[in-house]
Amino acid sequence: MQVQEYKKIMIDKDQIVPVAERMRKKEIWLTMIHGFVNKEGQMEICYDYQVEPVIESYHVVGEMTVPSIGDIYDVAAQWPEREINELFGVTFEGLDVSKRLFLPEDMLETQGKGQIMVTPLSELRRLNREEAEET
Amino acid sequence: MSYILPIGPYHPALEEPVHARLYTEGEVIQDAEVFVGYNHRGIEKLATERNAIQTLVLVERVCGICSHSHAFTYAMAVENINQLEVPKRGAYIRVITAELERLHSHFLWLGIACHIIGHDSMFMHIWDERELVMDLLEKLSGNRVNYAMVTIGGARRDVDDDLRREILDACDKLKAPLDRIVEIALTDKTIAMRTKGVGVLTREDAVRLGALGPHARASGVNIDVRKDSPYSCYEDFDFDVPVVDSGDVFARVVVRALECYESIKILRQALENLPEGPINLGTKLPKIKEGMAVTRHEAPRGQLTYMVVGDNAFNNYRVIAHVPSYKNTPTVPHMLRGNTVADAGLIIASIDPCFSCLDR
Incomplete structure (x- = not known):
C-alpha cells in the first residue's frame, strides 16, 4: 500500500x-x-507545493512578518495568507487585508487580537462571556 | 447603466451561505467579488481539543456531501504519523465508500445544474438515480449522510457478501440510466444553449489560480491525486481521468458525468477483488506521535488536503483542512467577467462549491 x-x-x-517563483515557473x-505555533512558542509558516508525487513543505520559523507571494500565485496564495493573518496575526507584506475572509470584523476586539489559533478555546470562551456580561 | 448587484448570502439554488457582488454594465458583469465566512465554525480550533477518534466524528461534520473524504484524509494523516499500515480489506472498503460518495455527489450536482438551467425533468431523473446510490450508502454504513466508515487503522464496518453482490448489481443497474443522462447532457439543446461558452476558465487561468478537481479537469488540466500520488489502494485499480479542454460550464457537466463511469469502474474492481482479512488494526485510542503529515485525497469536488501535527499526546496539536472549494471559489470572479447576470447563479454553482467545507 502506498x-x-x-x-x-x-x-x-x-x-x-x-x-x-521557481515553483510557479514549473x-x-x-x-x-498554513501555520501553527510550535512548542517553542514560535510561529511556523509552511508553504506546501505539489512536486508530484511528493509534497515539498517549506517551513519558515519565528517570523511574524513575511513577504506575500500573492503576486506570484494570485488568489491561490492570497486567500490562505489572509486566513493566517486573521488567525495568527502574521503580516504578509504587500497583501491586501482590508476585508476579512473568514472571521467577522468585531472578532479582533474580543477574541485574542486576531490570534485565534494561539489562544486556548477556554480563554476565548471566557473573553466572550465577560464581554456578554458587560453588555 | 452601471450598478452593483448583490447575490446571497442566501443563494436560491445552493442553499448555502455565500455572498457575491456583481459590478455590472447593463446586463454584462464587468467585475465580481465573492465573500465567504458565513458558516465558520472553528473546526480546526476545536480539533486541537479532541483526540483522534473524536476528531473523526468532528471532521465528518465539516461537510454533509463529502463527509467520508474528510474522515478518510484525516485518518490517513494520523496513520502516517504513527506509521500504521491499514489492512488491505479496510483500505478497499474506504475506497468503495469514497467512490459511492463521488457518485452521489456528482449526481447531486448534475441534478442541481439542470434545475438551475430550468431543465427540471432531467433534475428529477438524475436525483431518482441518485437514490439508488444513497440506499447503498445507507445499507453500507447505516447512514445517508455521515457514514462513520473510517476509524484509525482501517474501516469500521465490513462489507458482507450479500451487500457486495448488491453493490455489484447496482453498478449494472446504473449503466443504462447513466448512458441516458450522458446522452441527454451531450445532445440536449437547452443544456447546450445555457452552458456552452458560459463561465469560461482557460487552462492558463486554471493553472495560475490553482483550480482543482473536476473544475480544473474541465479546463484541460490533467490533475487527479488518485493518479498523481496514489494512496490507500488506488494503485490497484485501472481507471481513466476524463479531461475536457473547453473550460466552460458544459465541460464541467461532461467531466462530472464521465467521472461517474470511472467511479463505477473502480467500484466494480474493488468489489470483485475485495481481499480477505481484517478490516482494521483494532486500534482503540491512539496517541498521536510527535511529527507531522500532509495527506491528500481526491474528493468529489477536487483535492482535499489535511495536515496534522502530533506531539505524543492523545489530542491533536494542530489540524489543518484545505478543501477543494478553497481553491475553486476564488476562480469564480474570473469566470463571471464578461457573462450576463442571468448566468451568474449557474456559473457560481458550476464549480460545485461547498461553503460549509470552505468555511470549516
Whole structure:
C-alpha cells in the first residue's frame, strides 16, 4: 500500500519568494499555506507545493512578518495568507487585508487580537462571556 | 447603466451561505467579488481539543456531501504519523465508500445544474438515480449522510457478501440510466444553449489560480491525486481521468458525468477483488506521535488536503483542512467577467462549491 510522501525543508524568509517563483515557473501547484505555533512558542509558516508525487513543505520559523507571494500565485496564495493573518496575526507584506475572509470584523476586539489559533478555546470562551456580561 | 448587484448570502439554488457582488454594465458583469465566512465554525480550533477518534466524528461534520473524504484524509494523516499500515480489506472498503460518495455527489450536482438551467425533468431523473446510490450508502454504513466508515487503522464496518453482490448489481443497474443522462447532457439543446461558452476558465487561468478537481479537469488540466500520488489502494485499480479542454460550464457537466463511469469502474474492481482479512488494526485510542503529515485525497469536488501535527499526546496539536472549494471559489470572479447576470447563479454553482467545507 502506498503512502503519500512529505518532505520538510527549512528556509529563511528571504527564500520564500525565490522558491515560489521557481515553483510557479514549473507549473507546480501550491497545495496550501498554513501555520501553527510550535512548542517553542514560535510561529511556523509552511508553504506546501505539489512536486508530484511528493509534497515539498517549506517551513519558515519565528517570523511574524513575511513577504506575500500573492503576486506570484494570485488568489491561490492570497486567500490562505489572509486566513493566517486573521488567525495568527502574521503580516504578509504587500497583501491586501482590508476585508476579512473568514472571521467577522468585531472578532479582533474580543477574541485574542486576531490570534485565534494561539489562544486556548477556554480563554476565548471566557473573553466572550465577560464581554456578554458587560453588555 | 452601471450598478452593483448583490447575490446571497442566501443563494436560491445552493442553499448555502455565500455572498457575491456583481459590478455590472447593463446586463454584462464587468467585475465580481465573492465573500465567504458565513458558516465558520472553528473546526480546526476545536480539533486541537479532541483526540483522534473524536476528531473523526468532528471532521465528518465539516461537510454533509463529502463527509467520508474528510474522515478518510484525516485518518490517513494520523496513520502516517504513527506509521500504521491499514489492512488491505479496510483500505478497499474506504475506497468503495469514497467512490459511492463521488457518485452521489456528482449526481447531486448534475441534478442541481439542470434545475438551475430550468431543465427540471432531467433534475428529477438524475436525483431518482441518485437514490439508488444513497440506499447503498445507507445499507453500507447505516447512514445517508455521515457514514462513520473510517476509524484509525482501517474501516469500521465490513462489507458482507450479500451487500457486495448488491453493490455489484447496482453498478449494472446504473449503466443504462447513466448512458441516458450522458446522452441527454451531450445532445440536449437547452443544456447546450445555457452552458456552452458560459463561465469560461482557460487552462492558463486554471493553472495560475490553482483550480482543482473536476473544475480544473474541465479546463484541460490533467490533475487527479488518485493518479498523481496514489494512496490507500488506488494503485490497484485501472481507471481513466476524463479531461475536457473547453473550460466552460458544459465541460464541467461532461467531466462530472464521465467521472461517474470511472467511479463505477473502480467500484466494480474493488468489489470483485475485495481481499480477505481484517478490516482494521483494532486500534482503540491512539496517541498521536510527535511529527507531522500532509495527506491528500481526491474528493468529489477536487483535492482535499489535511495536515496534522502530533506531539505524543492523545489530542491533536494542530489540524489543518484545505478543501477543494478553497481553491475553486476564488476562480469564480474570473469566470463571471464578461457573462450576463442571468448566468451568474449557474456559473457560481458550476464549480460545485461547498461553503460549509470552505468555511470549516
